[in-house]
Amino acid sequence: LFSGPIEFLKSAPGLQFLPSPDAPEIAFAGRSNVGKSSLINALTNRNKLARASNTPGRTQELNFFDVGNPLVFRLVDMPGYGFAEAPKDMVKRWRFLINDYLRGRQVLKRTLVLVDGRHGLKDVDRDVMTMLDKAAVSYNLVITKADKVKPTELEKRLDAIRTESAKHPACHPVLYPTSSETGDGIAELRTAVLEAART
Numbered sequence: 001l002f003s004g005p006i007e008f009l010k011s012a013p014g015l016q017f018l019p020s021p022d023a024p025e026i027a028f029a030g031r032s033n034v035g036k037s038s039l040i041n042a043l044t045n046r047n048k049l050a051r052a053s054n055t056p057g058r059t060q061e062l063n064f065f066d067v068g069n070p071l072v073f074r075l076v077d078m079p080g081y082g083f084a085e086a087p088k089d090m091v092k093r094w095r096f097l098i099n100d101y102l103r104g105r106q107v108l109k110r111t112l113v114l115v116d117g118r119h120g121l122k123d124v125d126r127d128v129m130t131m132l133d134k135a136a137v138s139y140n141l142v143i144t145k146a147d148k149v150k151p152t153e154l155e156k157r158l159d160a161i162r163t164e165s166a167k168h169p170a171c172h173p174v175l176y177p178t179s180s181e182t183g184d185g186i187a188e189l190r191t192a193v194l195e196a197a198r199t
């Protein structure tokens, strides 16, 4: 499926602009600049499907991508959270958009919560995880930028994250370390996404 047709469908700046809920959705959440858009490009093997950038706050709306023709499921790129330098009202608007979408979307099959391998879990991540627990929305943690961390350090960080995430009821126990840069872990995550979209 990931090597077949994949197309940008639409951007939704607010909940009233969401596409009709006619296919399963997989959402990508995480702090600003963690690598959400880059991961979508790596998974789909396209360079510029989702717009990635060095500047935090690049993705400002919910962006929907159709996978398969006929449509099988959708990938949803989201604005980042925890972006301290952005204007306050913008941050607030994004938080409401993200939270409302994640809590209320019937066709949402799985959320991937991305965590920068260099930084580990931050309080904003914990807040989102707790929100997803309460809403019973199942999610996986995905480590990004694994290429930027020494292997021994990465293993320690993964262990710490596994221990902590075990306390979150809606969090799946499998943790995916990835690098959109080197492609490490991308094939494994692809398999997990396909499985989640089909259940």
Ligand code: GTP
Pocket: 030, 031, 032, 033, 034, 035, 036, 037, 038, 039, 051, 052, 053, 054, 055, 056, 057, 058, 059, 060, 078, 079, 080, 081, 144, 145, 146, 147, 148, 178, 179, 180, 181, 182
């Ligand atoms: P916002 O849309 O602003 O919330 O950011 P985002 O989470 O979509 O991050 P994006 O994909 O735009 O990537 C941010 C920066 O991190 C870009 O400069 C990417 O090239 C870089 N980046 C993303 N993934 C990786 C990775 O696996 N390894 C390395 N080394 N850099 C990465």
Ligand code: MG
Pocket: 036, 037, 038, 051, 052, 058, 059, 077, 078
């Ligand atoms: Mg982005």
